[in-house]
Amino acid sequence: MISRLVSRCRPGDRESGQASMVTVAMFMMLFSVITVGFTYVMISASRQAVNDSLQSSAKAAAESGVEDAKRLIVYCYNHRNNDGTYTNPQDANLCKHIIGKRADQLEGTDCDDILGAVDSSPQKVNFGLEGVKNEHRVKVGNGSAGKNSSNEYYQCLKIATRTDNYEGIVSNLGKSTVIPLRLVDGKGNPATQITEIKIQWHRNVDGADGDGVANLNNNTKGTGLPPVGVWKNNSYNRPAVLRVERVGAKKGGFSINDLVASDTAVTLRPSTGGSKSVIMNNYHPLYNDRPNSQYPNDVPIIETQCNSGGGTGNNYACTMSATDFLDAKKNDYYLRLSAIYKDSHFSIRAYSGGKILYFDGVQPLVDVTGSSSDSFSRIQARLKPSFDKNADSTNWWPEYVIDTNGKVCKDIEVQYDEGEDRCPH
Numbered sequence: 001m002i003s004r005l006v007s008r009c010r011p012g013d014r015e016s017g018q019a020s021m022v023t024v025a026m027f028m029m030l031f032s033v034i035t036v037g038f039t040y041v042m043i044s045a046s047r048q049a050v051n052d053s054l055q056s057s058a059k060a061a062a063e064s065g066v067e068d069a070k071r072l073i074v075y076c077y078n079h080r081n082n083d084g085t086y087t088n089p090q091d092a093n094l095c096k097h098i099i100g101k102r103a104d105q106l107e108g109t110d111c112d113d114i115l116g117a118v119d120s121s122p123q124k125v126n127f128g129l130e131g132v133k134n135e136h137r138v139k140v141g142n143g144s145a146g147k148n149s150s151n152e153y154y155q156c157l158k159i160a161t162r163t164d165n166y167e168g169i170v171s172n173l174g175k176s177t178v179i180p181l182r183l184v185d186g187k188g189n190p191a192t193q194i195t196e197i198k199i200q201w202h203r204n205v206d207g208a209d210g211d212g213v214a215n216l217n218n219n220t221k222g223t224g225l226p227p228v229g230v231w232k233n234n235s236y237n238r239p240a241v242l243r244v245e246r247v248g249a250k251k252g253g254f255s256i257n258d259l260v261a262s263d264t265a266v267t268l269r270p271s272t273g274g275s276k277s278v279i280m281n282n283y284h285p286l287y288n289d290r291p292n293s294q295y296p297n298d299v300p301i302i303e304t305q306c307n308s309g310g311g312t313g314n315n316y317a318c319t320m321s322a323t324d325f326l327d328a329k330k331n332d333y334y335l336r337l338s339a340i341y342k343d344s345h346f347s348i349r350a351y352s353g354g355k356i357l358y359f360d361g362v363q364p365l366v367d368v369t370g371s372s373s374d375s376f377s378r379i380q381a382r383l384k385p386s387f388d389k390n391a392d393s394t395n396w397w398p399e400y401v402i403d404t405n406g407k408v409c410k411d412i413e414v415q416y417d418e419g420e421d422r423c424p425h
Contacts, residue, residue, distance in 0.1 A: 054375035057152050061140045062370030062379045065154035068138070069366040070383060072098050072114070073159065077361065094121045100188060102358060103160040103365045111156035112136040140370075151373050158367040162188070162358040166348040167382060170201075172240060172339040176399060181326075181333040183350050183357040190360075194326040194333065196351040197246075199268070202239035202317040203345035204310030211345055212237050213310045214317035221271050223301040231341045239306050239317050241340035242268040246280055246322070248331035262331070267301045267340075268320050274303030277321045316347060 076095035079086060086092035097113045115136040137155035162184060170177045183191040203210035215237040225231075231238055245265035250258055264280045283300045306318040326333055337346060350357040369378040 054372045055377060057372035058370045058375045058377035059379065060370065061152040061154045061372060062368050062377050064140045064152075065138070065157050065368035065370060066366050066379070066381045066383075068154075069157060069159055069364075069368065072118075073161070073364055073383070090121055093117060098159050099161050099361075101158075101160045102162045102164075102186075104164060106158045106160050106365070106367055109158050111158070114157045114159060115155070137371075152370070153372075154368050154370045156367075156369045156378075160365040160367075161361050163363055163365055163382075164349065164356050164358055166359050166363050167346070168363075169343060169345050170240075170242070170337045170339045171343050172341060174399070176336050176338040177346075179335045179337070179348055180362055181328070181335060181350060182360050182362055183328065184360045185352065185355065185357060188360075190328070191350075191352055191357050192327075192329045193352050194328050194350055194357065195323065195353055197322045197324075197335070198319065198349040198351070199242070199244060199322070199337075199346065200316035200319045200348075201242055201344045201346040202270075202306070203347075204314060204317055205345075209345075211239070211317075211343070214239055214306060214308050216270065216272050216306060216308050216317075221273050221303070223269055223299065223303050225267075225269065225301070225340070228341055238341075239270040240342045240344035241270065242318075242344065242346070243338040243340065244268060244280075244320075244322070245336040245338075246333060247336075248326070248333050250331055265300060268304040268318070269301055270306040270318055271303045272305070274305040276305055276319055277323050278302050279324055280322045281324050316345075 076091070076098045079088070079091050080095065080099065081087065086095060094117045097117050101109065115138065119136060137153045140152040140154060166179050168177055168179075181194065181197070183194065185191060202214050204213045206212050216239075217236055220236075220238060225241065231241075243265065244267075245263065247259055247264075248262035264284050266278060266280055266283050268278075285300075302320070304318055304320050307314060308317070335348065350359075364383045366381045366383065367378070369376055371377075
């Protein structure tokens, strides 16, 4: 008898196997998608980290270019004769690309003018600039023993020593900002007269580059100076109150009496009303002449019209123009700005008969591009006014009437005789 083994497969079993295969296939596809997605995220994160690192390195290279530009500017100013010429022809060939350019002319300046002149100058070694063969760019050492492991360079270095404005930040912590009004016309000739000084402050930009968008309320009027808590109300963003002082120093030498005679100051109080121009000569303090009536003409607090909001044409919230005639042929003029209530960004422009004047050597502008591998970073930097040996500091203009590192003994006694000195020091 022959036995037969018959394999019986029910339809339900076949369907169950097919479902299992489909499930496994779907799981494998899902797992592949997750794996690919995770890999993509990791690669993107890694690429972003590399890009951020390269961008940071490129910016650091550009900042190195700014530091080298400072040294070049100092060198050229310190080796320049009083008449603007140079004794050494090689210095003249180098410094003609560094001193005397206007900021509004930089875009038309060749990228290789300065570094090309440095490469051909015997002072290259003294500057410590290591160029690249047949290329006008400078290596930046960024590792041990100055190894350039990140391929950092800076290139396209441009310098303008003449700017059509002066920009800065004035603090409200008792430290003023002094701006030398050393000006030239569009052709580089020293200004003989100044007919307008335009002061703008409170930059309508958020973050470190500005003071936030200005927001004044309708009651911000008058010349009074309210308590700090009232002015700095969180519901508003009122601009700082600005104190502006101007003094003229006679060319060739001056005395304290000369400074006293030329000194004038006003306090500009932001308001939704008020003026946009002032004649500062109306606010000469009388000092010893009339100690009980220092300002006989007007109170030296000027209600200044300021606007809320930002946008096109409203970069700064407040604008005030001093429209005095200043004889720049006989005097060197200086402005001193002080802020009340809060810090403030500001901009100063000067005009002669409606034509813009340029600050000469006061706040040089440096434009440079840094690179790291295939990443580039271009920056523009304004430099402090301390490069010209003839324009040095304003230490002769003290911050306060009395300034000491120790104690001050003040003993006031009202009587008919001269009294006696009771201060032990």
